Amino acid sequence: NAGVTQTPKFQVLKTGQSMTLQCAQDMNHNSMYWYRQDPGMGLRLIYYSASEGTTDKGEVPNGYNVSRLNKREFSLRLESAAPSQTSVYFCASSVGWTVAWYGYTFGSGTRLTVV
């Protein structure tokens, strides 16, 4: 089925370890996003990529880096994981930057626990 695919679905890290969350979409969307979801706080934007070759910070970028590898793929990297980064991470995409009001397509999320 067409959509946004995230890997892995679950991950446990030790403090200080690094890892990369992978995201790929097959809808030919131009814009992609990474969100984190914490209890009682809704979704918060970490980084976004308006189009291939561009990335920019969102509301909570500290401790993360991203790479827009190509039009399909947008990865999120934690260089040195901290317990405060325990969260559910969502990747999303939209047709374009200024027409994001069409709505987003979300992946199914990655539950990350940092111990």
Place this chain on the structure above:
Amino acid sequence: AQTVTQSQPEMSVQEAETVTLSCTYDTSESNYYLFWYKQPPSRQMILVIRQEAYKQQNATENRFSVNFQKAAKSFSLKISDSQLGDTAMYFCAFMKPGTGANNLFFGTGTRLTVIP
């Protein structure tokens, strides 16, 4: 900054009944977009309904409809003939137009349980 408030952390409804989820927002913009997203236990966020602020007519999608009160900055979601598959977290979201998707703001969600 825009804020989106969902004052009902949890709600429940009997199967086949109607339930309304509340959402209020704060903005000085005159034109914007509002959304309701559903997050079932599978975790994937699904767009339920969208409303453009410049349209006076309330949006509807099958059993889902909204009551958009622009002056009151209120955007409630009504689910008619509730089904067990409607059990999920529901998020209200606000977006400013033309400034890009970094201006999508989510509320904290309402957990809806449909009781058989």
